Amino acid sequence: MPERTIPNTTPGKLIAVEGLDGSGKSTQVYLLKRWLELSGYKVFFTEWNSSEIVRSATRRGKKQNLLTPTTFSLIHCTDFADRYERNILPMLKAGFIVLADRYKFTALARDTVRGCPQAWVEQLYSFAFQPDITFYFSLPLRTALARILVGRPALKYHEAGMDLGLSPDPVESFKIFQGRIHKAYEALARRNRFTRIDSDRPVEAIQEEVRAILRDRIDLAQYKVAVPRGWRV
Amino acid sequence: MNRPRTFYGKGIPGVATGDFKGKLVVLEGPDGSGRSTQIAFLTEWLERRGHAVEHVGLKRSTLVAAELAEAKQGNVLSPRTLSLFYATDFADQLEHRIIPALRAGFIVLADRYIYTLMARDMVRGADLPWLQSVYSIALVPDLVMYLRVAPQKLMERYIYRARELDYWESGMDIGYSRSWYDSFIRYQSELHRTFSKLQAIYGFATINGMRVPRAITRDLQTRIEAVISPDG
Numbered sequence: 001m002p003e004r005t006i007p008n009t010t011p012g013k014l015i016a017v018e019g020l021d022g023s024g025k026s027t028q029v030y031l032l033k034r035w036l037e038l039s040g041y042k043v044f045f046t047e048w049n050s051s052e053i054v055r056s057a058t059r060r061g062k063k064q065n066l067l068t069p070t071t072f073s074l075i076h077c078t079d080f081a082d083r084y085e086r087n088i089l090p091m092l093k094a095g096f097i098v099l100a101d102r103y104k105f106t107a108l109a110r111d112t113v114r115g116c117p118q119a120w121v122e123q124l125y126s127f128a129f130q131p132d133i134t135f136y137f138s139l140p141l142r143t144a145l146a147r148i149l150v151g152r153p154a155l156k157y158h159e160a161g162m163d164l165g166l167s168p169d170p171v172e173s174f175k176i177f178q179g180r181i182h183k184a185y186e187a188l189a190r191r192n193r194f195t196r197i198d199s200d201r202p203v204e205a206i207q208e209e210v211r212a213i214l215r216d217r218i219d220l221a222q223y224k225v226a227v228p229r230g231w232r233v
Numbered sequence: 234m235n236r237p238r239t240f241y242g243k244g245i246p247g248v249a250t251g252d253f254k255g256k257l258v259v260l261e262g263p264d265g266s267g268r269s270t271q272i273a274f275l276t277e278w279l280e281r282r283g284h285a286v287e288h289v290g291l292k293r294s295t296l297v298a299a300e301l302a303e304a305k306q307g308n309v310l311s312p313r314t315l316s317l318f319y320a321t322d323f324a325d326q327l328e329h330r331i332i333p334a335l336r337a338g339f340i341v342l343a344d345r346y347i348y349t350l351m352a353r354d355m356v357r358g359a360d361l362p363w364l365q366s367v368y369s370i371a372l373v374p375d376l377v378m379y380l381r382v383a384p385q386k387l388m389e390r391y392i393y394r395a396r397e398l399d400y401w402e403s404g405m406d407i408g409y410s411r412s413w414y415d416s417f418i419r420y421q422s423e424l425h426r427t428f429s430k431l432q433a434i435y436g437f438a439t440i441n442g443m444r445v446p447r448a449i450t451r452d453l454q455t456r457i458e459a460v461i462s463p464d465g
Binding site: 054056060064070077078085087115119 | 300313
């Protein structure tokens with residue numbers, strides 16, 4: 001495990017999902033959340049890049065093409081810190097299972113591909129707990145690309161990594177960019193004890209494996225929603 | 234030739250060092266220390282001598298200044314989020330204003346720099362190694378001057394100008410005291426103590442800010458002259 005990380009010491013559990021665009025991680029974490037909710041567990045879901053206060057600045061920066069690798073990294077970390085301190089941390093302290101659709105590893109992969117020094121980005125995010133489980137949805141790059149490129153011809157500027165000047169063609173740029181992200185993820189997987197999930201399988205089979213791992217690694221009974229005494233539901 | 238300019242850390246992706254003909258001069262100090270007055274005097278003096286001057290400061294970036302102002306108004310952000318927001322504001326100005334101006338041979342007058350940002354965060358409990366890493370993106374200035382004014386004196390100036398105390402400059406978010414006066418004195422004293430700590434690391438010049446403005450200007454001018462003279 002790399003230095004500059006702190007383990008989760010709260011009563012809650014932090015589960016992160018990471019992987020390439022098109023790896024199916026959002027579908028899987030949604031199904032995981034539904035399963036936990038419907039089974040009566042305390043669960044909280046959080047997404048990358050969704051904090052209200054930072055959103056307008058990020059949007060303007062992207063639209064007007066103001067962002068450099070450094071400000072791109074800092075503004076996403078600002079957003080993350082806001083979400084971390086207002087949602088993730090309180091929910092963990094309250095004893096919830098927190099499901100994070102993308103966590104700091106997304107930033108580590110993207111920012112280093114954009115040229116930020118790895119040690120700098122690691123230190124930037126060093127305030128955030130290491131997840132109890134990090135599911136890494138892994139599949140061949142070609143498959144991930146095919147899934148994204150088939151349905152959505154219009155790629156956003158940063159999504160396609162156009163700011164890196166890899167190719168004037170968004171699709172070409174996206175392919176190269178995702179290739180580099182893929183490599184960065186693989187390196188992170190080696191350093192951070194990711195739980196690798198083979199994502200090149202039917203949705204149901206993957207979900208079954210994910211649920212089995214959760215049952216195995218977490219004492220779910222602890223996270224049952226308790227009904228306070230004297231209350232009827 | 235110019236000395237190659239250095240960053241505190243590894244630098245910024247996509248930004249080459251060297252070939253910066255300008256000079257970066259930083260004026261630090263609390264609100265009410267006379268920073269704005271001095272910057273106005275210095276600008277006039279530099280421009281009269283034919284130097285091109287660029288101004289930068291805090292909360293002046295195109296990227297996040299508006300959101301930062303709004304966030305401070307509502308006081309809804311955690312200290313760390315606010316800290317990172319300011320770092321973003323700083324990085325944006327560094328890359329889009331400071332570096333281009335230095336390349337073009339301007340004298341960049343910075344109305345506060347990373348030291349104020351670090352000191353404020355340290356007073357609020359941030360740890361120094363984390364801050365040093367965040368701000369390792371910063372360029373090492375040619376000159377940093379810290380205008381030192383005793384908290385009591387700052388208070389007198391506020392009252393003299395019939396201005397109300399600022400929520401953040403009084404450290405009211407920290408919760409030292411419900412009394413604005415007590416909180417202000419305590420917060421400004423803590424800030425000064427922290428500045429002294431940073432001075433030991435970064436080695437900037439402390440300027441006695443309790444003299445008449447013109448005497449302070451002469452002091453600042455002497456120090457600036459030493460860095461902008463051709464062989465400086």
